[in-house]
Amino acid sequence: MKPVKFFNSLGRRLQEFEPLEPAHVGLYTCGPTVYDRIHIGNLRTFIFEDILRRTLRFFGYRVTQAMNLTDVEDKIIAAALEAEVDIDAFTAPHVESFFEDLAALRVERVEHYPRATEHVAEMIAMIERLLAAGYAYRADDSVFFRIAADHDYGKLSGIDLDQVRRGQRVQSDEYGKQDARDFVLWKGAKEGEPEWPSPWGPGRPGWHIECSAMSQKYLGKTFDIHCGGVDNLFPHHENEIAQSESANCCPLARYWLHSEHLTVDGEKMSKSLGNCYTLGDLLDRGLPARSIRYLLASVHYRQQLDFTFDKLAEAGRALKRIDDMRFRLAHEAEKDGDSASLDLAADDFENAFAAALADDLNTAAALGAVFTFVHAVNGFIDHGLPHGARARVQAALDRADQVLAVLDAGEWAGSPEAGGGLSDAEIDALVEARSDARASRNFAAADRIRDQLSEAGVVVEDTPDGSRWKRA
RNA sequence: GGCGACGUGGCCAAGUGGUAAGGCGAGGGUCUGCAAAACCCUUAUUCGCCGGUUCGAAUCCGGCCGUCGCCUCCA
Incomplete structure (x- = not known):
């Protein structure tokens, strides 16, 4: 121990x-x-x-x-x-x-x-x-x-x-x-x-x-x-x-x-200042619970934390970096990459993460380790993902997420409004139709479909291996 | 008046004696039919200011400036 x-x-x-x-x-x-x-x-x-x-x-x-x-x-x-x-x-x-x-x-x-x-x-x-x-x-x-x-x-x-x-x-x-x-x-x-x-x-x-x-x-x-x-x-x-x-x-x-305490916009929370937000106040504004947990956990517990809506938005963008890596990882084929060096990166991450927590619950440093790992995995995705990489990366992140409980977007699902009501199958069909249009160089039609998806909150990504999509 | 914390790049934030993690932002690049998205690269010779200790300090000591918290409501 x-x-x-x-x-x-x-x-x-x-x-x-x-x-x-x-x-x-x-x-x-x-x-x-x-x-x-x-x-x-x-x-x-x-x-x-x-x-x-x-x-x-x-x-x-x-x-x-x-x-x-x-x-x-x-x-x-x-x-x-x-x-x-x-x-x-x-x-x-x-x-x-x-x-x-x-x-x-x-x-x-x-x-x-x-x-x-x-x-x-x-x-x-x-x-x-x-x-x-x-x-x-x-x-x-x-x-x-x-x-x-x-x-x-x-x-x-x-x-x-x-x-x-x-x-x-x-x-x-x-x-x-x-x-x-x-x-x-x-x-x-x-x-x-x-x-x-x-x-x-x-x-x-x-x-x-x-x-x-x-x-x-x-x-x-x-x-x-x-x-x-x-x-x-x-x-x-x-x-x-x-x-x-x-x-x-x-x-x-x-x-x-x-x-330590939380302040809001640099001031102590108080009813007279009207800055005593409840979770409900934030959720009612459409702010994601996951970003709230991330923000509140991202600063060391013995530091005062100043809450602002800007920081909450930043927290969401930081989480997106993690989500994007996982999205890319899920779509990238494993081939003969350097699995020894991927193992090393995963080990480094796990060690740094544990050391940060063991040091008086340094969650800021622990998150730093997460992002360093995200960067490393992105490199493997770009230059060749070794066999077994997905499972190894997944296992490392899952273990860290037993403590943080913010790394897996799937655990926070429950905002079905994203996607504009389109089902996955409908989106798949539209994306395929767009690909066909592009293949026949009918770009006007392709762009119309792209706009339609965009309005529905779906982002289409064109990669050398074809198009794929995700909900924004 | 007493007790305590903090001041690190444009913003946020780790680091507490060995030569500045990470996130956001910004700039550039790759990819693309064009885009978007994403990824990559770059972005602090310097850590509030002044002195001191040390081979070496953001880190230790002293002083100063500034911000914040607690002192029987309060997470």
């Missing part, structure tokens, strides 16, 4: 990855709060996590992953109240659209999608342990985590709470606490809000406790990798560590990986 290196936010350094159990990885990834349709920033993180998961498998690990669904939280409660439905009815369509969006981008289903509302008992149990150990205290009907009792609080984010500005936001907090820095574990019930019974009276869990309780249930007290967007580093992940490690007296996760 090849050593894989990750940049661990905990300690802020590149580390060789070693799982707790041989060949098995426990992975926890913070999931969505299901109060709205997720936006492309969320999708960037989920695609990063998907590539992490696929990369681990690529290197021979079995992966057990849990992604939570936050289905009870302030925004949800407020929105459900306004819509006059209970929170389950309110969140259901958002859960559904979340899964649809992931599927549209070929993000794999993970093993567990625990919901906060179904794990309140586990959260209560953890809060009880924290109370018993003196890490938590009750105030009014709520329970708070006592940061002063946690001596290594801040070790993930490097934050020094004494240096943090004490803003008005803390003063406006609705719940009483002893120290402004403390955070809530359990919120006492309020009129009209959903509530669960607890030893401290009815109420609902705080946001941070859900991940601590659910990761423990599905992955154990200590697991391998915890991921999320950088914004979660503080306070969410810091608080998860505080809760879990105080309750369990062992490390929560050994590696913490955080993906």
Whole structure:
């Protein structure tokens, strides 16, 4: 098994990855709060996590992953109240659209999608342990985590709470606490809000406790990798560590990986700027899901990525270069080419690709290797394709695509509008008719057919071996 | 105020001590009845600026300029 290196936010350094159990990885990834349709920033993180998961498998690990669904939280409660439905009815369509969006981008289903509302008992149990150990205290009907009792609080984010500005936001907090820095574990019930019974009276869990309780249930007290967007580093992940490690007296996760944010046209996404695109917004504009996945995966996960429509179009053109090579490869006859040197090119590609992924998931370099290989294969197509070349190239690309999931256009089919409604057989007939016209030097007729096909979105390519076509 | 990231060709983006991957674009070429499509070639003596360390720096150190993010809503 090849050593894989990750940049661990905990300690802020590149580390060789070693799982707790041989060949098995426990992975926890913070999931969505299901109060709205997720936006492309969320999708960037989920695609990063998907590539992490696929990369681990690529290197021979079995992966057990849990992604939570936050289905009870302030925004949800407020929105459900306004819509006059209970929170389950309110969140259901958002859960559904979340899964649809992931599927549209070929993000794999993970093993567990625990919901906060179904794990309140586990959260209560953890809060009880924290109370018993003196890490938590009750105030009014709520329970708070006592940061002063946690001596290594801040070790993930490097934050020094004494240096943090004490803003008005803390003063406006609705719940009483002893120290402004403390955070809530359990919120006492309020009129009209959903509530669960607890030893401290009815109420609902705080946001941070859900991940601590659910990761423990599905992955154990200590697991391998915890991921999320950088914004979660503080306070969410810091608080998860505080809760879990105080309750369990062992490390929560050994590696913490955080993906950088997506900006749009150089600015942070926000509703007021109107640049909070959802996948649906982009698909409605006719933009291909495949280009979206490519763009979001093409920049290293720890780099900010600025989303623009121009880049999305560029992504489509880059993919076309891959598609064109595969199209040419499929139509080119194998003959006595230099198969040893083709094998060498394929080996070089596979090695460079794997090395890039093993280096902290360097997808940009991995794609660079893909294009270098595309260039090499084009050379073989031009100068003589050896026997067995198609299978060898196909195998190399397929293996890489187990991680990237963008290299095979066929896997993304589903835009039948291309081709203008003409069936393959109809197109074949037209192309043949045009060839006949050309053969009899009736170029006017040939060009009419070419124009007709062009309007239908079909490109005819004339090669020394005859004409062939593809959908644009 | 505290913490952190980034600045590489026209645009995007790898590379973190050994002499600049890759994509898009642009220019040229091949092919063609003409085209188109595609492919091929070319396109950074240089990595924000100034100093320093070194045989050698885009890569390390110091300073400066600029951009961005987080600091308890946030992927």
